Amino acid sequence: xxxxxxxxxxxxxxxxxxxxxxxxxxxxxxxxxxxxxxxxxxxxxxxxxxxxxxxxxxxxxxxxxxxxxxxxxxxxxxxxxxxxxxxxxxxxxxxxxxxxxxxxxxxxxxxxxxxxxxxxxxxxxxxxxxxxxxxxxxxxxxxxxxxxxxxxxxxxxxxxxxxxxxxxxxxxxxxxxxxxxxxxxxxxxxxxxxxxxxxxxxxxxxxxxxxxxxxxxxxxxxx
Amino acid sequence: xxxxxxxxxxxxxxxxxxxxxxxxxxxxxxxxxxxxxxxxxxxxxxxxxxxxxxxxxxxxxxxxxxxxxxxxxxxxxxxxxxxxxxxxxxxxxxxxxxxxxxxxxxxxxxxxxxxxxxxxxxxxxxxxxxxxxxxxxxxxxxxxxxxxxxxxxxxxxxxxxxxxxxxxxxxxxxxxxxxxxxxxxxxxxxxxxxxxxxxxxxxxxxxxxxxxxxxxxxxxxxxxxxxxxxxxxxx
Numbered sequence: 153x154x155x156x157x158x159x160x161x162x163x164x165x166x167x168x169x170x171x172x173x174x175x176x177x178x179x180x181x182x183x184x185x186x187x188x189x190x191x192x193x194x195x196x197x198x199x200x201x202x203x204x205x206x207x208x209x210x211x212x213x214x215x216x217x218x219x220x221x222x223x224x225x226x227x228x229x230x231x232x233x234x235x236x237x238x239x240x241x242x243x244x245x246x247x248x249x250x251x252x253x254x255x256x257x258x259x260x261x262x263x264x265x266x267x268x269x270x271x272x273x274x275x276x277x278x279x280x281x282x283x284x285x286x287x288x289x290x291x292x293x294x295x296x297x298x299x300x301x302x303x304x305x306x307x308x309x310x311x312x313x314x315x316x317x318x319x320x321x322x323x324x325x326x327x328x329x330x331x332x333x334x335x336x337x338x339x340x341x342x343x344x345x346x347x348x349x350x351x352x353x354x355x356x357x358x359x360x361x362x363x364x365x366x367x368x369x370x371x372x373x374x375x
Numbered sequence: 376x377x378x379x380x381x382x383x384x385x386x387x388x389x390x391x392x393x394x395x396x397x398x399x400x401x402x403x404x405x406x407x408x409x410x411x412x413x414x415x416x417x418x419x420x421x422x423x424x425x426x427x428x429x430x431x432x433x434x435x436x437x438x439x440x441x442x443x444x445x446x447x448x449x450x451x452x453x454x455x456x457x458x459x460x461x462x463x464x465x466x467x468x469x470x471x472x473x474x475x476x477x478x479x480x481x482x483x484x485x486x487x488x489x490x491x492x493x494x495x496x497x498x499x500x501x502x503x504x505x506x507x508x509x510x511x512x513x514x515x516x517x518x519x520x521x522x523x524x525x526x527x528x529x530x531x532x533x534x535x536x537x538x539x540x541x542x543x544x545x546x547x548x549x550x551x552x553x554x555x556x557x558x559x560x561x562x563x564x565x566x567x568x569x570x571x572x573x574x575x576x577x578x579x580x581x582x583x584x585x586x587x588x589x590x591x592x593x594x595x596x597x598x599x600x601x602x603x604x605x606x607x608x609x610x
Binding site: 160163164167168171172178179183186188189191194196197285288337345366 | 439442
């Protein structure tokens, strides 16, 4: 009796092991076949976002590969290192893409990427992750509304410091009635990013590029 | 497999035992992903593929697996297949992969998959099992499409938005604006809207069933109550 039970358990265990091995092998093969295309499509997606906010012609280097690591900073709103993409024109620093976080959205953090020309003008801003209310606060996303393009061409002195607010608070940025918190958070974060850029511009372009590409995405990008 | 058998399995999966409207299994993706047609149909088809593959994979080994080890083995196989689908979507439909996000890996825990394996694939030959899984998945896809369509029109005033995530930027022109300059209707987009719409769909299906019954048996036919819950049902 005892022997047959042991035998049955052994058979069950071996059976599980057998299927686990087959499963693992299948997964390994699939991974081998797809990890190339996956890396390529992620790269393409990133490039698509970056090229949306970096005007064509403002750089001639491989901007996606020219990266440096930035330590966490209060002005960037993050508590982890982030990657900055650096565009150069004829070897001269021309534009940088920062990843920042607006911590005070209506439903938590809003992840942004911001392109800033070397003279401090904004090339463009995009939301890369947010949990704002669908149909209400989500007009900060480019897919829903053009609101975010209102930052294009703005800089620290255009509008002046005290006007970096939504209109409701006496500033110069539009908002939609009923959803002020999301745009307020974005305006604040963009303003801070400009201040960060003004303080750190030179060192930001000087750092040597990372050898490993694409590591350490900002927290906002992880889902 | 005879033609009649084929028809029966298909009809059973798509209409009679519809996962979304009759078995009420897999509510989590139904409510979460059905905010637009494209999202709903994509997850529905991904589920259908997983169900067909798992039916085809499990039916041939149904007699090899000892009874007490069958649930872990089945789940293991389903998980492997879901991961294969997930990798493929990540590689070849990246935009959609990002939109569906966590709901692709969660197909593993969608009880409808295991329920059909238990109820059908563990007792039937591979071909029939694959068809059953696929038909069930198609039924789910149809519900998600209708639900997504209604919620999208009510919520955003559009149809097929996000189709460019599947077919590339060229497909952007396929988006239909049903109501121009629509201001949106928040309730339809949020989960309560999904519950309410699904309730209406179930009522609609029951009404159709009742009408068909009445035609057959005269006016005193009653409706058979629907079983809910997330336990592998025996049929």
